[in-house]
Amino acid sequence: NENANGIGAQTDYKIIGIEPGAGIMAQAKNSLTDYGLDDWKIVEGSSAAMVAELKKAIDNQKPIIVTGWSPHWMFQAFDLKYLDDPNNTFGGAEHINTIVRKGLEQDAPGAYTIFDQFSWNISDMEAVMVEVHKGMDPAEAAEKWVAANPDKVAEWTNGAQSGNGEPIKLVYVAWDTELASTNVIGTVLRQNGYDVTLSQVEVGPMFAGVANGSADAMVAAWLPSTHLEYYNTYKKDIVDLGPNLQGTKNGLVVPKYVEIDSIDDLK
Numbered sequence: 075n076e077n078a079n080g081i082g083a084q085t086d087y088k089i090i091g092i093e094p095g096a097g098i099m100a101q102a103k104n105s106l107t108d109y110g111l112d113d114w115k116i117v118e119g120s121s122a123a124m125v126a127e128l129k130k131a132i133d134n135q136k137p138i139i140v141t142g143w144s145p146h147w148m149f150q151a152f153d154l155k156y157l158d159d160p161n162n163t164f165g166g167a168e169h170i171n172t173i174v175r176k177g178l179e180q181d182a183p184g185a186y187t188i189f190d191q192f193s194w195n196i197s198d199m200e201a202v203m204v205e206v207h208k209g210m211d212p213a214e215a216a217e218k219w220v221a222a223n224p225d226k227v228a229e230w231t232n233g234a235q236s237g238n239g240e241p242i243k244l245v246y247v248a249w250d251t252e253l254a255s256t257n258v259i260g261t262v263l264r265q266n267g268y269d270v271t272l273s274q275v276e277v278g279p280m281f282a283g284v285a286n287g288s289a290d291a292m293v294a295a296w297l298p299s300t301h302l303e304y305y306n307t308y309k310k311d312i313v314d315l316g317p318n319l320q321g322t323k324n325g326l327v328v329p330k331y332v333e334i335d336s337i338d339d340l341k
């Protein structure tokens with residue numbers, strides 16, 4: 075069944091996704107069912123591969139549909155739009171929560187306080203993401219942001235006793251958003267006397283690691299819908315410190331030159 079603008083034939087009925095375990099991939103698969111897109115499929119890959127394909131399509135002004143989320147530097151690098159989601163398959167505005175292991179408050183009270191007070195906004199995160207996109211090492215981009223935002227960092231460290239070299243293991247998934255947030259909070263903890271290591275994992279192991287105590291914390295729980303399944307699986311074994319960022323968004327994203335405006339138009 076040809077759709078209104080031939081977008082199916084032009085994209086070989088493919089939506090370019092990211093890692094299979096990502097919540098946005100489950101949402102994208104649900105959208106095929108919710109909108110009756112029987113001919114379409116979600117291509118699994120990685121965040122980096124998705125963005126590389128997006129850039130290649132845009133360089134050649136070709137149609138492409140990707141799984142996208144905000145904040146993301148790609149909205150500043152390319153002229154993109156979200157497809158309307160009238161069935162609300164991708165949920166509304168979300169938040170990203172900080173999750174720490176049980177026992178951290180006793181073992182590293184200063185670190186616990188900093189995690190609990192960690193909170194920043196979309197423009198803060200985008201500032202770090204854009205530097206990383208332009209080629210700066212994520213740790214360096216984080217140090218630059220921390221140095222440029224002493225007042226905000228002081229809110230996070232307010233009342234936190236300094237560490238004495240206690241190890242803090244942070245886990246994260248290689249999404250551009252979490253590369254920024256994990257390096258920033260890691261820098262602040264390091265500057266406050268903790269021996270911080272960052273470990274890149276997939277989504278499941280990220281939640282599992284904090285739940286079984288092999289990791290101390292992560293700042294990457296997309297809620298209330300994107301990571302709901304993981305959250306429900308592990309919630310009795312983790313400590314949820316609430317949002318560190320508000321107002322994220324997930325959806326299907328196309329370059330503005332693609333003449334469709336809604337997921338409905340893919341039928």
Ligand SMILES: C[SH](C)CC(=O)O
Nearest residue numbers: 096097098143249296
């Ligand atoms: C890539 S972010 C929207 C988080 C996720 O989809 O799991």
